[in-house]
Amino acid sequence: MKKTNVIYQDGDHKWVAIVRDPERPGHLVDTNEYLVTHGGAGILLDPGGAEVFPAVFSALSSEFDPTALSAVFASHQDPDICSSLALWLEFNPGMRCYVSWLWSSFVPHFGGTAETFACIPDEGMEISLNGLQLQAVPAHYLHSSGNFHLYDRQAKILFSGDVGAALLPADQDGLFVENFDAHIKHAEGFHRRWMGSNEAKRRWCERVAQMDIDMLCPQHGAIYRGADVHRFISWFDDLQVGIVGS
Amino acid sequence: MTNALTVAGKPQAGADLLRIVRINEEIKAVVGVAFKINIMALNAIFLAKRAGTTALGFGVLSNELRVFSQDLRTCMGSLTDLIHRCVNEVSLVLQDIRHTKLLRDAVDLSANPAGQAILQRREAGNAEHRSRLGALRRQLQRSLEDAFRLVELGGVLAKSAKIEAAYGQAFAGPLAQVSGEFDGIVEEIRNSLQALRRSAFFSDQ
Ligand SMILES: [Fe+2]
Ligand SMILES: [Fe+2]
Numbered sequence: 317m318k319k320t321n322v323i324y325q326d327g328d329h330k331w332v333a334i335v336r337d338p339e340r341p342g343h344l345v346d347t348n349e350y351l352v353t354h355g356g357a358g359i360l361l362d363p364g365g366a367e368v369f370p371a372v373f374s375a376l377s378s379e380f381d382p383t384a385l386s387a388v389f390a391s392h393q394d395p396d397i398c399s400s401l402a403l404w405l406e407f408n409p410g411m412r413c414y415v416s417w418l419w420s421s422f423v424p425h426f427g428g429t430a431e432t433f434a435c436i437p438d439e440g441m442e443i444s445l446n447g448l449q450l451q452a453v454p455a456h457y458l459h460s461s462g463n464f465h466l467y468d469r470q471a472k473i474l475f476s477g478d479v480g481a482a483l484l485p486a487d488q489d490g491l492f493v494e495n496f497d498a499h500i501k502h503a504e505g506f507h508r509r510w511m512g513s514n515e516a517k518r519r520w521c522e523r524v525a526q527m528d529i530d531m532l533c534p535q536h537g538a539i540y541r542g543a544d545v546h547r548f549i550s551w552f553d554d555l556q557v558g559i560v561g562s
Numbered sequence: 563m564t565n566a567l568t569v570a571g572k573p574q575a576g577a578d579l580l581r582i583v584r585i586n587e588e589i590k591a592v593v594g595v596a597f598k599i600n601i602m603a604l605n606a607i608f609l610a611k612r613a614g615t616t617a618l619g620f621g622v623l624s625n626e627l628r629v630f631s632q633d634l635r636t637c638m639g640s641l642t643d644l645i646h647r648c649v650n651e652v653s654l655v656l657q658d659i660r661h662t663k664l665l666r667d668a669v670d671l672s673a674n675p676a677g678q679a680i681l682q683r684r685e686a687g688n689a690e691h692r693s694r695l696g697a698l699r700r701q702l703q704r705s706l707e708d709a710f711r712l713v714e715l716g717g718v719l720a721k722s723a724k725i726e727a728a729y730g731q732a733f734a735g736p737l738a739q740v741s742g743e744f745d746g747i748v749e750e751i752r753n754s755l756q757a758l759r760r761s762a763f764f765s766d767q
Binding site for chain 2: 317367369377382403
C-alpha cells in the first residue's frame with residue numbers, strides 16, 4: 317500500500333501526499349498523488365493511473381472519505397495522470413474533473429460524462445474548494461501543450477505536475493529532497509527529454525519565481541522545500557530542454 | 563488486454579473476442595462468394611435464353627439460384643450485424659473484468675464501508691452485459707442455422723441444374739460447366755457455415 321504523509325495542516329485545511337508504492341509493478345512509473353482538503357471537501361491532484369488505483373484509493377481512504385471528493389485536478393492528459401478517472405467516478409459520480417480545455421474531449425476516453433469536465437482556459441483559473449481559493453497556473457508545453465499547476469497561496473504550496481519530477485533509484489525513496497545536487501541528477505535527463513520548449517520554460521520560471529512557495533510538489537520523485545524551491549527554479553531556468561539524446 | 567484475458571476464472575471474454583473475429587472473417591468470405599453466385603446466375607440465365615427450349619428447366623433453376631444468392635446476401639448481412647453487436651458486448655465485458663478487478667482490489671485493501679454497495683452496483687451492470695451477450699450468442703446461433711438451411715436449398719438447386727444441363731443438347735457442355743461451378747461454390751459456403759457452427763464461441767461457455 318502507498319504511504320500517506322500530511323505535508324501541511326492548518327485546522328481542516330490539509331495537504332496529504334500519497335507516495336511510494338512498494339507493490340507497484342516495475343514497468344509502471346511511480347507517481348505521487350496529492351489530496352487537498354478544506355472544510356470537509358477534498359480535491360485530488362493527478363489521481364493516477366488505473367493500475368495503481370487500488371493502492372491510491374486505499375491510502376486516501378485512510379485519511380479521507382473518498383465519497384466526499386468533490387473534484388480531481390488533472391495537470392494534463394497523460395495516462396499516469398488520470399486513467400483511473402472512471403474508477404474514482406464509481407465512488408462519486410458527481411465528481412468534477414478540472415483539466416485544460418485542450419484535453420476536455422480527449423480525457424473522457426478514460427471515463428466520465430459531459431458533466432464531469434470543467435475546462436480550464438489557457439490563462440488559468442481560480443478553483444474554490446469549500447471557500448479555499450486554489451489557482452490553476454499555466455505551465456503549457458511543460459511537458460504537455462495544455463498543462464496546469466495548482467497553487468495554494470494560503471499553504472504556499474505549488475503542485476507542479478511533471479515539472480520537478482525525478483526518476484529516483486529504489487533506495488532513494490525519501491519524501492523530501494535532502495541533497496539538492498545529488499537529487500537533481502535524477503531529474504536532469506527527464507527534464508531535457510520531456511520538456512518541449514525553452515521559451516515556455518522561461519515564462520514559467522519568471523512566473524513562479526514571483527510566487528511565495530514553501531513547497532514545490534512534483535508528480536514523480538521527491539518534494540522540494542525551503543531554499544530548494546528556488547534552487548530548482550534557477551536550475552531549471554539554466555537547463556536547455558527539448559533535446560533528444562545527450 | 564492480456565490482463566483481462568488472464569483474470570482468474572474469467573478467460574472467456576478475451577477468447578470470445580478472438581472467436582468472433584474469426585467468425586466475422588469467415589462471414590466476410592461467404593458474402594464475397596454469395597456475390598459471385600449472383601453474377602454466375604445472371605450469366606446462366608442468358609446462356610439458357612440462348613439455348614432456347616432445350617434449356618427451359620435450366621433457365622428456371624438459374625432464376626431460383628439468383629434469388630437464392632440474394633437471400634444469402636441478406637442473411638449474411640444480418641449475421642454481420644449480429645457479429646458487430648457481439649464484438650461490442652464482448653468489449654464491454656472485457657472492460658468490466660478489468661474495471662471490476664481494480665475496484666474489488668481497492669475495496670478489499672481499504673475496507674471502505676461504501677465499497678460493497680458500489681461493487682454490487684457494478685456487478686449488476688456486469689451481469690446485464692453478460693446476459694445481453696448471452697442473448698446475442700443464441701440469436702447468432704439461430705441465424706447461422708437459418709443460413710445453413712438456406713444453403714442446403716442452394717445445394718439442391720445446383721444439383722438439379724446439373725441434371726437439367728444434360729438436356730441442353732448443343733449447349734450441354736457450357737451448361738454443365740456453369741452448373742458444376744454453382745455446385746462447387748455452394749459446397750464451399752456449406753463448409754464455411756459448418757465450420758462456423760462448430761465455433762467454440764457457441765459450445766465453450
Ligand atoms: Fe506527463
Ligand atoms: Fe507524469
